[in-house]
Amino acid sequence: MSDYGRPLQFGYFLVPDAGDPVIEHARLADRLGLDLIGVQDHPYQRRYLDTWTLLSVIAAVTERVTVFPDVANLPLRQPAVLAKSAASLDLLSGGRVELGLGAGGFWDAIEAYGGPRRTKGAAIDALGEAISVIRQIWSGERNRRFEGEHYRLRGAQAGPSPAHGIGIWLGVGGPKGLALAGRAADGWLPSSPWAPPERLPELHARIDEAAVEAGRKPSDLRRVYNINGAIGPDRPASQWVAELTDLAVGFGMDSFVFWAEGDQERQLHLFAEEVVPEVRRQVALEREA
Structure with missing residues (x-):
């Protein structure tokens, strides 16, 4: 596995727990200069705020950080309306x-909220259709x-168009x-618990093969x-720097969204x-070399 050479980005994985000071944490991430805030989307979790509502408020009270659902729960988010929501927030x-x-994956919970229960194959087929919609x-x-x-569109009047070319990032791990x-x-958009570094080369390879077959460059993604x-003591900042640098130049990852454990404010400052x-510095040096 090699480096795809894309610019680095760093972000914060914000858990939307209604009992946490989530807006303060988002503002802190923005003030500290992070590039991204990602919010997981599990509407059936009773303690969680709605993701799109939270992303909208975060966008309103921050100045520079980019927000995104990490990842949007497609079976509970009708794609045409989801597209309208994303374009609207991008403009605003x-x-x-x-x-x-x-x-989608937690099918009992999705079905409990009125969503469809899909097989793995049908879920990926629906995801492909949603991208087109x-x-x-x-x-x-x-x-x-x-x-x-x-999904279907039957004479839909599209628009408004987003302010920039919104990227569609897929949180997928299977071959299809x-x-x-x-x-x-x-x-x-993988997560380290289910896509640890040792699995990344095989997963990249499947993406890259499909990209080339479609006439694209792997570095397009x-x-x-x-x-x-x-x-902390068990995994100090220097170790994180070494690991993320290696993930960038040796394992092809270019954006890192920090899913912090423990004291969120302290962890955000340390990150x-x-x-x-230091990761930016070391990656720049290795790329120059």
């Missing part, structure tokens, strides 16, 4: 939205039509999902990594002030 925030998409809605063109097994990412997505853990600048 001055182009600070990306779209993480997931096929979303891009049509973002086109801003009239009389949009799409006929799929799961990875191939879909390579063919049709703008990025791949951003590789965004949710990384879980704590910066933004002691890890991020």
Whole structure:
């Protein structure tokens, strides 16, 4: 595995627990200069705030950080309306939205909220259809039509178009999902608990093969990594720097979304002030060499 050479990004994985000071944490991430805030989307979790509502408030009270669902729960988010939501927030925030998409997985909980229960294959097929629907809605063109097994458009009036080309990043790990990412997505969004570093080469390879078959370059896709853990005595900042540098130049990842354990404010400061600048420096040196 090699370095795809894309610019580095660093972000914060914000857990939307209604009992936490989530807006203060988001503002801190913005002040500390992080590039991204990702929010998981599990509407059936009773203690969690709604993800799109939270992302909208975060965008309103921050100045520079980009927000995205990490990842949007597609079975509970109708894609045409999801596209409208993303485009609207992108316009209102001055182009600070990306779209993480997931096929779904907690089917009992999804069904409890009125969503469809899908097999793995059907879920990926629906995800592919959703990408087509979303891009049509973002086109801003009239009389949009799409006929799929799961979704359809029948003379839809699309628009408004987003302020910038919103990236669609897929949180997928199976062969069909990875191939879909390579063919049709703008990025791949795995999490370290289910896609540890030792698995990344095989997963990248499936994406890259599909990208090449579709006439794309593997470097066209951003590789965004949710990384879980704590910066502290057992895993100091220097170790995080070494690990993230290796993930960038040796394992092809270019964006790191910190899923912090423990004291969120302290962890954010350590990540933004002691890890991020040094990773940027070391990656720049290795790329120059």
